[in-house]
Amino acid sequence: MSETQAAEEAKGTAPSSNKPPIIRLRGIKKTFWRGKEPVRVLENLDLDVPDGSFEALMGPSGSGKSTILNLVAGLDQPSEGTVEVAGQVISGLSESRLARWRADTIGFIFQSFHLIPVLSAQRNVELPLLLTSLGSSERKKRAQTALRVVGLEDRAGHYPRQLSGGQEQRVAIARAIVNDPRIIVADEPTGDLDRQSADDVLGLLTKLNREFGKTIIMVTHDPAAAERATITRRLDKGQLK
Amino acid sequence: MNLGGVAANNLRRNKLRSALTIAGVAIAILAFVLLRTIVEAWTAQSSDVANDRIVTRHKVTFVLSLPKRYVDEVRGMKEVKIATWANWFGGKDPNHDTDFFQALACDEKTFFEVYDDMRTTPEQLKAFKEDRQGAIVGEKLLKRLGWKVGETVTLTSQIFPGNWEFHIVGTYEALKKAVDPASFLFHWDMLNERMPKAFQDQVGWIVARVGVGSSAVDTSKAIDDKFESSDVQTKSQDERSFQQSFLGMFSAILTALNIVSAVILGIMMLILGNTVAMGVRERTGEYAVLRAIGFLPRHIALLVIFEAGVLGIVGGGVGLGLAYPFINLGMGRFIEENFSNFFPFFRITPESGAISMAIAVGLALCASLPPAVNAYRLHVVEALRRIA
Numbered sequence: 001m002s003e004t005q006a007a008e009e010a011k012g013t014a015p016s017s018n019k020p021p022i023i024r025l026r027g028i029k030k031t032f033w034r035g036k037e038p039v040r041v042l043e044n045l046d047l048d049v050p051d052g053s054f055e056a057l058m059g060p061s062g063s064g065k066s067t068i069l070n071l072v073a074g075l076d077q078p079s080e081g082t083v084e085v086a087g088q089v090i091s092g093l094s095e096s097r098l099a100r101w102r103a104d105t106i107g108f109i110f111q112s113f114h115l116i117p118v119l120s121a122q123r124n125v126e127l128p129l130l131l132t133s134l135g136s137s138e139r140k141k142r143a144q145t146a147l148r149v150v151g152l153e154d155r156a157g158h159y160p161r162q163l164s165g166g167q168e169q170r171v172a173i174a175r176a177i178v179n180d181p182r183i184i185v186a187d188e189p190t191g192d193l194d195r196q197s198a199d200d201v202l203g204l205l206t207k208l209n210r211e212f213g214k215t216i217i218m219v220t221h222d223p224a225a226a227e228r229a230t231i232t233r234r235l236d237k238g239q240l241k
Numbered sequence: 242m243n244l245g246g247v248a249a250n251n252l253r254r255n256k257l258r259s260a261l262t263i264a265g266v267a268i269a270i271l272a273f274v275l276l277r278t279i280v281e282a283w284t285a286q287s288s289d290v291a292n293d294r295i296v297t298r299h300k301v302t303f304v305l306s307l308p309k310r311y312v313d314e315v316r317g318m319k320e321v322k323i324a325t326w327a328n329w330f331g332g333k334d335p336n337h338d339t340d341f342f343q344a345l346a347c348d349e350k351t352f353f354e355v356y357d358d359m360r361t362t363p364e365q366l367k368a369f370k371e372d373r374q375g376a377i378v379g380e381k382l383l384k385r386l387g388w389k390v391g392e393t394v395t396l397t398s399q400i401f402p403g404n405w406e407f408h409i410v411g412t413y414e415a416l417k418k419a420v421d422p423a424s425f426l427f428h429w430d431m432l433n434e435r436m437p438k439a440f441q442d443q444v445g446w447i448v449a450r451v452g453v454g455s456s457a458v459d460t461s462k463a464i465d466d467k468f469e470s471s472d473v474q475t476k477s478q479d480e481r482s483f484q485q486s487f488l489g490m491f492s493a494i495l496t497a498l499n500i501v502s503a504v505i506l507g508i509m510m511l512i513l514g515n516t517v518a519m520g521v522r523e524r525t526g527e528y529a530v531l532r533a534i535g536f537l538p539r540h541i542a543l544l545v546i547f548e549a550g551v552l553g554i555v556g557g558g559v560g561l562g563l564a565y566p567f568i569n570l571g572m573g574r575f576i577e578e579n580f581s582n583f584f585p586f587f588r589i590t591p592e593s594g595a596i597s598m599a600i601a602v603g604l605a606l607c608a609s610l611p612p613a614v615n616a617y618r619l620h621v622v623e624a625l626r627r628i629a
Contacts, residue, residue: 066625066626070622070625073533075532075533075621075622075625076622095537095538096537099532099535099536099537100535102533102534102535103534103535104535107534108530108533108534110530110625112526114526114527114530116247116250116251116527117254118250118251118253118254119242119247119250123242126242127247127531127534128534128535130242130243130244130247131535131536131540136242139242175534176534187625
């Protein structure tokens with residue numbers, strides 16, 4: 001347990017440690033290859049993320065933060081070790097099973113929003129639901145609900161170019177939660193936002209964590225963002241400090 | 242909304258690029274349809290002919306003539322139902338010196354029986370048979386040269402000297418695409434009488450229709466066998482083969498047109514492929530995000546293929562939409578009016594339209610394959626790292 005976590009638990013803002021972890025990383029090693037030269041990003045990393053927690057991962061560039069996110073989300077495979085998320089050992093799953101699992105379990109928020117510019121906010125939010133068997137009206141209903149959660153129900157018909165950066169990120173959050181995932185993975189969600197918009201987005205993430213019980217794991221360089229998390233972990237040279 | 246809808250919407254991202262690509266596809270399809278129509282119009286003369294009609298000509302070349310007595314011998318064969326003959330006259334209207342049309346000296350008694358795909362009225366046919374100077378003129382030629390039924394016209398010939406005066410007693414209507422709707426037909430006897438003695442009683446070619454139970458191939462062989470030991474040997478072919486051997490002289494032009502068509506389609510495919518590839522390159526980040534939220538590689542590849550398909554459908558549709566009025570109402574009418582000897586029917590056929598559309602979509606899909614494969618192989622983590 002990290003110092004920060006202990007401090008948060010002492011403040012009563014962290015989830016109880018007796019809750020089973022929703023994310024378990026054991027003996028994780030991750031090596032990338034730069035030509036013939038191996039680059040070791042993660043070294044024997046163990047990590048437990050309790051269900052319902054809001055974790056911030058901080059650390060310098062190249063410390064392995066995004067790699068952990070990618071492993072947790074099943075976008076990448078460890079060189080060694082096991083990744084268990086929401087009761088499923090995902091290291092070793094086939095690409096198609098991983099994609100289906102990801103669609104059901106993980107919601108993604110990116111620094112640069114990555115909304116499709118020719119689709120309205122509502123249609124952007126609907127995108128993950130295209131992978132389900134839901135009918136058009138049900139998809140629309142759920143997208144509107146997600147937009148209501150992020151406070152943008154009145155912007156459903158707007159295109160990304162008609163929205164501010166903060167609003168775009170909120171649409172991206174609505175897209176992340178529309179299929180009701182247990183875990184939200186956020187990679188620098190406030191990196192492209194001004195302070196006010198960043199606070200709004202962080203407030204929204206806090207709400208998703210506290211009111212909707214979503215487990216959030218967020219990579220950030222922003223201390224103000226990390227302050228909103230219930231647990232903050234620092235990563236350096238592939239090791240949790 | 243579905244994947245197809247997302248792909249169609251993607252075309253709105255860079256409207257100028259999409260519009261230019263659609264214009265490129267449309268122009269390529271328009272050019273392809275035009276070239277195909279030329280080839281079809283040219284070859285229609287051999288594809289839309291009577292199966293039971295046999296043309297017999299001099300074995301060496303159709304420029305040389307046959308003795309007229311051969312007609313009676315052909316008529317006497319058990320395989321032959323009826324036979325007629327004709328000579329090329331090479332007529333011109335001195336008032337329209339540059340206007341080319343087919344003028345034939347024919348047997349007025351049997352010509353329209355053998356060519357039952359040229360229709361005239363019984364009254365006009367009777368008048369034709371009874372008037373030695375009578376002529377039956379195709380409706381299009383009559384209109385083109387401003388002639389009227391009942392009028393006397395004078396023709397000259399590049400082959401037969403002098404002025405030739407005819408009474409236009411009627412017109413005929415071409416019932417098939419292959420039939421020239423602008424021919425000039427007059428009595429062979431009139432031509433024969435004015436020939437020098439040594440050149441009389443010669444016919445250009447004989448046209449026979451085979452009887453029930455006989456085949457065109459066997460009858461052709463039987464006719465040629467019959468004259469094999471004569472001083473003038475013959476070459477008989479069913480009408481389709483005869484037309485094809487004539488068209489064969491222009492096969493190099495048709496081949497060139499087909500090659501140009503293929504080049505145009507190749508360019509169209511490159512334009513499409515380039516547009517789709519640029520789109521894929523620009524959207525690498527979005528595709529990575531879609532993969533991250535659960536889309537499979539094949540979904541991303543399908544998005545790319547759908548997008549190219551929409552470009553092909555819209556471009557092909559616009560091209561065909563332009564081609565129909567341009568060819569069928571404008572250029573085609575002009576050609577049919579003025580060059581009906583070569584192109585009696587110059588229109589886009591439904592088959593051509595369907596083939597062009599299928600080619601537009603098919604090539605669009607082919608063009609999308611390399612970028613679709615790249616999108617399929619997208620390495621999500623790498624792509625996300627690039628856009629982070």
